[in-house]
Amino acid sequence: MSRRTKVATACPCGHQGMAYDECCAPAHRGHAPATAEALMRSRYSAFALDQDAYVLSSWHPDTRPAFVEPDSHLRWVGLDILESTGGGMFDAEGVVEFRAHYRDHGKRGDMVERSRFVRHDGQWVYWGPILTDGSLANV
Template sequence: MARSKMKIKADVACPCGRGLGYGECCGPAHQGEPPATAEALMRSRYSAFALDDVAYVLSSWHPSTRPAAVEPDSGLKWVGLDIIESSGGGLFDDEGVVEFRAHYRDHGKRGDMVERSRFVRHDGQWMYWGPILTNGSLANI
């Protein structure tokens, strides 16, 4: 059963860890302003997971790889994000890769998730394509 979307004040630190208030960091993306870079989209997606904003998670996922639904886990809490590496994904790029480490607590137990993600432009906006496979090839190509 999905939890309801959490609300956060604009001046509270953004969950993505960039050091800005939510209102000037990921908040505008969650309100419909497209992120300018692949890394900014990655950060806004992490924040959406942390805030249980399933609608944003799905809307920022490329239509050809998007699942039908995403079900939040009530025992899972996202508690930090580290960007390990980012390449491409800029204002004049059509593709980008962002490697990140997301920290979580699952029923109180600490854990990390590491992923190299592919982002592509679709209809002029950055979209999450999916993870890059461990053998170096891109997923879903």
């Protein structure tokens, strides 16, 4: 079993030190996350575990790319939630700002994004990034 596909003890998203099976695995197996932040965490874990089908299925159909191509040299190694607004059980939209840590060809890096999430067919989906000038991407 490769190190990219084995089930790790700790969840890649790092949420409260939870095990993967208790944190993001239920979403990856079809259980819809209850909040936008939980969906964001499950998407990060899917990127970390190369679960491209989940990444695509959790993307809004109006903004979803045709495919995502994993980079074999890129490893996602940590996640920090910087801010989360809306995105609760009774909300229609939410915004999650995060910092994702990675290693690319062994060099450390960070990606920061403010992401917009919306409800689609009763479930949270990723819409896209909020651009730095305050506008929304793909709107």
